[in-house]
Amino acid sequence: MKNKLKPILITIITILAVFMTGKYVLDTLFGDMCGNDIVQNVPSPNGKKVAYIFTRDCGATTGFSPQLSILDKDDKFPNKSGNTFRSDEKFTIGWIDEKKLQVFYDKKSETYKMDRSVNGVRVEYVGK
The missing domain is CATH 1.20.5 (Single alpha-helices involved in coiled-coils or other helix-helix interfaces)
Structure with missing residues (x-):
């Protein structure tokens, strides 16, 4: 045996x-066949958080996608999808205070992720 x-x-x-x-x-x-290109990084009013607007591109079959991540100022920007907002159209952002961020986006755009709270920050979406 x-x-x-x-x-x-x-x-x-x-x-x-x-x-x-x-x-x-x-x-x-x-x-990871995908890559991120930072378009804009906007620190919060107290400088403890950073909102990154970036485009994520995963090759010829998918195209690029505008996305948003909110990170602590000392966090390294990862090669991952946005942790806050993902869309098929460009958008803008604005800090209201250190714990509240507004995202201005086209209501006609297709959105894939719209989190209301990320990393201690409340997110408000304003469709145009």
Whole structure:
């Protein structure tokens, strides 16, 4: 019985090792195909938060998407989708105070994310 179990275990371990190595190589070579280009960064009135307007581009099949993230001033800007607002049209923002931000967007645009509270900041949306 032990003689039959050993080749099976070796085969399973080999398959797992090959799979994990392949996944690592593909992730390293191709990684995240999306990229962010910061259009504007607007600090809050007290300077503790930063609102980033940026475009996210994931290649020829998706096009670019204007997005918004609200981060602490010391946070590194990540290569991720916006944590606050995502749309198919450009928009503008304005701080009311350190805990409230307004987003001015076209009501006809398609929105994919509209969070009302992010990272301790209340977000108000004003459609034009």
